[in-house]
Amino acid sequence: MSKNVEHSRQSAPSESSVAALSNRYTYNKFGSRKRLSDRLTVAPSGETLKDEVGSSSETRSPSENRKKVAFKEERPSVFVKDLDYNNHYIHTGQSPVSQIRNxxxxxxxxxxxxxxxxxxxxxxxxxxxxxxxxxxxxxxxxxxxxxxxxxxxxxxxxxxxxxxxxxxxxxxxxxxxxxxxxxxxxxxxxxxxxxxxxxxxxxxxxxxxxxxxxxxxxxxxxxxxxxxxxxxxxxxxxxxxxxxxxxxxxxxxxxxxxxxxxxxxxxxxxxxxxxxxxxxxxxxxxxxxxxxxxxxxxxxxxxxxxxxxxxxxxxxxxxxxxxxxxxxxxxxxxxxxxxxxxxxxxxxxxxxxxxxxxxxxxxxxxxxxxxxxxxxxxxxxxxxxxxxxxxxxxx
Known part of the structure; x- marks a missing residue:
């Protein structure tokens, strides 16, 4: 019993890593921005890891949970919505020229x-x-x-x-x-x-x-x-x-x-x-x-x-x-x-x-x-x- 508890504590990410993730953003293909902490809910061992943006959830092993968290930490999204005026024009029809501030x-x-x-x-x-x-x-x-x-x-x-x-x-x-x-x-x-x-x-x-x-x-x-x-x-x-x-x-x-x-x-x-x-x-x-x-x-x-x-x-x-x-x-x-x-x-x-x-x-x-x-x-x-x-x- 004690070994299982110790193993679950090791598999769960620390509070500092979750806090670091909370300051990052992720983007979907339409350019919508959402905090990574809202998108990713890290669960303890043996429970379901839920993606609030997605429509499905999967049960993953502790090693898979660690891989997912590590992947998000090492490869943050580099897509910046504020610079994607082509995508903005496709969805709204508003010319990029109108976005010039001066x-x-x-x-x-x-x-x-x-x-x-x-x-x-x-x-x-x-x-x-x-x-x-x-x-x-x-x-x-x-x-x-x-x-x-x-x-x-x-x-x-x-x-x-x-x-x-x-x-x-x-x-x-x-x-x-x-x-x-x-x-x-x-x-x-x-x-x-x-x-x-x-x-x-x-x-x-x-x-x-x-x-x-x-x-x-x-x-x-x-x-x-x-x-x-x-x-x-x-x-x-x-x-x-x-x-x-x-x-x-x-x-x-x-x-x-x-x-x-x-x-x-x-x-x-x-x-x-x-x-x-x-x-x-x-x-x-x-x-x-x-x-x-x-x-x-x-x-x-x-x-x-x-x-x-x-x-x-x-x-x-x-x-x-x-x-x-x-x-x-x-x-x-x-x-x-x-x-x-x-x-x-x-x-x-x-x-x-x-x-x-x-x-x-x-x-x-x-x-x-x-x-x-x-x-x-x-x-x-x-x-x-x-x-x-x-x-x-x-x-």
């Missing part, structure tokens, strides 16, 4: 970057022109641009083409734009397309009108929060299990621009390449404000043109923006004139001219820039400098 303020917790954004925004607004709109039919966009070039030698430093509307990618019209004459050198091109239109965008950028003048530099991504968003691309019904909800904005550069020497033209690393729809943007707009800000923060040039090739409809209006000339069929305000625009630029921008070998300046090659302060330059993230080159530059 959508409202992506730079929350970064005081230095937050101050930089505040200073940049104030500087851009201070030196912006008034909002200009060009209300025009789609078939009149190309002739109007040609008249600007021929009569006023008008150029723009930042050109954005397209909006977050399915019917904006009009390949014949885009191929006809005299982009090499309209864009200054150096200059920057932002062009929109959905995931379904990437192949057409590649064809466009490889044709003669773009390929010899522009090189693709960056690809920006915009993500709507969920299917209720006005920016969510229409479902094409291609039968794919994966939903293509991204918008792509390819940035192309013409001319030579270097990060280390051309900080009067560009400011890199101020924004990320991924932008997510913010709940703070309550006003509907064909292009989110965040994508306008990316272009403004990156390029310090003040001549900005946005071409919206076709109608957007009443549900997605084209709102004018300070510092931009926006042209399209659904632009409400039609107040643009090249001569008045050039005069406005001259008063709001810092003018720099390209000097030729004979010492003369050309008005047509003037650079209209947003001046930057020393505080902005100190806060701005900069690319790392190689020690040898840095020492050589100081000498």
């Amino acid at each position: 959508i409202k303020n992506p730079i929350e917790g970064y005081p230095k970057l937050n101050k930089l954004h505040t200073l940049k925004k104030a500087q851009v607004v201070k030196h912006s022109t008034k909002p200009y709109g060009v209300r025009i039919r789609s078939d009149r966009i190309i002739p109007t641009i040609n008249s600007w070039i021929e009569q006023y030698s008008l150029k723009f430093d930042v050109i954005m083409i397209g909006a977050l509307i399915e019917n904006q990618f009009i390949l014949p019209l885009l191929q006809s734009i005299p982009i090499h004459k309209l864009c200054s050198k150096p200059g920057f091109l932002f062009i929109w397309a959905t995931t379904q239109k990437i192949s057409e965008l590649t064809v466009l950028l490889n044709n003669e009108n773009f390929n010899k003048k522009f090189r693709r530099s960056e690809e920006l991504i915009f993500l709507p929060v969920d299917k209720t968003s006005p920016y969510y691309p229409a479902d094409k019904g291609d039968g794919s299990l994966l939903q293509k909800q991204q918008w792509h904005c390819w940035m192309c550069i013409t001319g030579t621009v270097r990060r280390s020497t051309d900080n009067h033209l560009i400011h890199c690393n101020v924004d990320t390449d991924l932008q997510i729809e913010s709940p703070n943007d309550t006003r509907k707009n064909a292009v989110p404000d965040s994508m306008y800000r990316v272009a403004e923060n990156f390029s310090n040039s003040n001549r900005r043109l946005h071409i919206v090739p076709s109608k957007t409809g009443y549900d997605m209006p084209i709102r004018l923006r300070e510092g931009w000339v926006i042209m399209g069929p659904d632009v409400i305000l039609n107040n643009f004139h090249p001569a008045a625009y050039i005069k406005d630029l001259s008063t709001s921008s810092l003018l720099q001219y390209k000097t030729y070998a004979n010492g003369l300046n050309s008005v047509s090659n003037a650079q209209y820039l947003v001046p930057q302060t020393d505080e902005i330059e100190d806060l701005r993230p900069k690319s790392p400098t190689i020690a040898g080159k840095k020492l050589q530059s100081q000498l």
Whole structure:
């Protein structure tokens, strides 16, 4: 009798081992979490070992009980529910994008970057022109641009083409734009397309009108929060299990621009390449404000043109923006004139001219820039400098 009692005491786990198990969790295949102490009830020798989560119970020998406890102690579950957003989407239909915590303020917790954004925004607004709109039919966009070039030698430093509307990618019209004459050198091109239109965008950028003048530099991504968003691309019904909800904005550069020497033209690393729809943007707009800000923060040039090739409809209006000339069929305000625009630029921008070998300046090659302060330059993230080159530059 005493031997049986002593054997049962040895087979039963100690209180410390049970307490250690009580602080661990186990997960089922659906991601539900339960304490291991609730799931596993360790019984003394000869009694039933019950699994409260399971539907069946078995009578095991003391040696099998020890093996089960040892197995749970040595191999705890490594599945973490909070990171399994794919499983969460399958069961709830809620997009993983909505689980990102800092959508409202992506730079929350970064005081230095937050101050930089505040200073940049104030500087851009201070030196912006008034909002200009060009209300025009789609078939009149190309002739109007040609008249600007021929009569006023008008150029723009930042050109954005397209909006977050399915019917904006009009390949014949885009191929006809005299982009090499309209864009200054150096200059920057932002062009929109959905995931379904990437192949057409590649064809466009490889044709003669773009390929010899522009090189693709960056690809920006915009993500709507969920299917209720006005920016969510229409479902094409291609039968794919994966939903293509991204918008792509390819940035192309013409001319030579270097990060280390051309900080009067560009400011890199101020924004990320991924932008997510913010709940703070309550006003509907064909292009989110965040994508306008990316272009403004990156390029310090003040001549900005946005071409919206076709109608957007009443549900997605084209709102004018300070510092931009926006042209399209659904632009409400039609107040643009090249001569008045050039005069406005001259008063709001810092003018720099390209000097030729004979010492003369050309008005047509003037650079209209947003001046930057020393505080902005100190806060701005900069690319790392190689020690040898840095020492050589100081000498």
